[in-house]
Amino acid sequence: xxxxxxxxxxxxxxxxxxxxxxxxxxxxxxxxxxxxxxxxxxxxxxxxxxxxxxxxxxxxxxxxxxxxxxxxxxxxxxxxxxxxxxxxxxxxxxxxxxxxxxxxxxxxxxxxxxxxxxxxxxxxxxxxxxxxxxxxxxxxxxxxxxxxxxxxxxxx
Numbered sequence: 001x002x003x004x005x006x007x008x009x010x011x012x013x014x015x016x017x018x019x020x021x022x023x024x025x026x027x028x029x030x031x032x033x034x035x036x037x038x039x040x041x042x043x044x045x046x047x048x049x050x051x052x053x054x055x056x057x058x059x060x061x062x063x064x065x066x067x068x069x070x071x072x073x074x075x076x077x078x079x080x081x082x083x084x085x086x087x088x089x090x091x092x093x094x095x096x097x098x099x100x101x102x103x104x105x106x107x108x109x110x111x112x113x114x115x116x117x118x119x120x121x122x123x124x125x126x127x128x129x130x131x132x133x134x135x136x137x138x139x140x141x142x143x144x145x146x147x148x149x150x151x152x153x154x155x156x
Contacts, residue, residue: 003076005117005128010069015104017065019097022052046094054090058083062132072132085125092121 026048033041056063061080062072073081073089081089096107096119107119116128 003078003128003130003134004115005111005122005130006071007111007117010071010131011111011129014063014065014069014071015097017068018053018063019065021064022049025052050090050093053093054083054086057081057086057089066129070132071129073127073129076126076128081125081127085127088125089121089127092119092124096120 026045029048030041030044033044035041053063057073058081060067061074066072073085075081075085095101096110097104107121110119110123111117114123116122118128122128
């Protein structure tokens with residue numbers, strides 16, 4: 001069975017909710033930085049916004065928006081999202097979901113055009129955004145190209 005990610009209105013709503021929450025959290029933290037330190041405000045702005053996604057996906061494999069929409073981030077083999085995958089996914093937001101660089105258009109195009117319905121960050125991290133109702137079995141995984149296979153003499 002081939003597992004495919006979500007490209008539904010639930011994912012779009014989750015993204016909207018998460019961006020709203022992440023911006024609120026970010027602007028709250030930026031407001032705490034003294035106005036005399038504009039460079040620090042910039043660092044806090046970027047770190048807090050990306051940190052929102054990275055921390056939630058590392059700890060719970062989902063953000064609050066995904067939770068409310070019944071979605072979860074999974075590795076291609078069904079395991080929960082780990083810190084490395086969350087870091088890759090979060091870091092790719094700089095390119096994919098940047099308000100200055102066409103907003104979320106690159107992410108949307110990637111999801112729609114991808115066979116597995118992944119954005120670029122998912123593809124690089126080896127993850128999918130799927131329904132939390134999906135039951136993973138040990139045989140349910142995305143088949144990846146084998147690096148090498150040992151052929152025993154019994155098979156020859």
